[in-house]
Amino acid sequence: MGSKKKLLKRIDEINHPGSRKTLATIRDIKRIKKRDEIKKGHALKANVKGAQLIYFLEKIEEKYGNIEKKKLEPHEFHEIIESYFHRFDEELEQIQLKTQVNKRRQNQHSSREAIIKMNLENEIRNYRAGGLELPNLTDEKIYQKFRNWDGNSHNLQHIEMRFISKSFLDKLAQENEETNKMNVE
Secondary structure (H helix, E strand, C coil), X not given: CXXXXXXXXXXXXXXXXXXXXXXXXXXXXXXXXXXXXXXXXXXXXXXXXXHHHHHHXXXXXXXXXCCCCCCCCHHHHHHHHHHHHCCCHHHHHHHHHHHHHCCCCCCCCHHHHHHHHHHHHXXXXXXXXXXXXXXXXXXXXXXXXXXXXXXXHHHHHHCCEEEECHHHHHHHHHHHHXXXXXXXX
């Protein structure tokens, strides 16, 4: 096993297609190709997660841009997540308008519409059951790291992720109410 340059040298030296050296070189080439495919898959996943988190970062900047907040309250986080579920509303309206205008081409955008609806249903189901993998913005440390994040998908690994569900946010809101009542008394 070696680098790509060494493999290219070994390929040039191959004399017999069935030799042990040739078979070892072929195995090494396959291993390198598989490793590169796995790297591409991880990069793609990081880019998708990065796009999702950029949406949340933009919404926080839009809502609380000049306001210095230490963390989000559970109900504020819930509102941002709900707005995340409605991010494709305009595109779905456009698709419906196009299908109403062109009676002959009603199936023209159906695949995009189906993908969006399926994705949204899956995300909503996950949020209501197990949770979406997001940073816990109700925690001060994580919230500050997230606000200082530059939007680069390579730096995502420094932001602690957790599965955020509706029940988790409800539980946090209830705990906050109880602590507020204790502080008032």
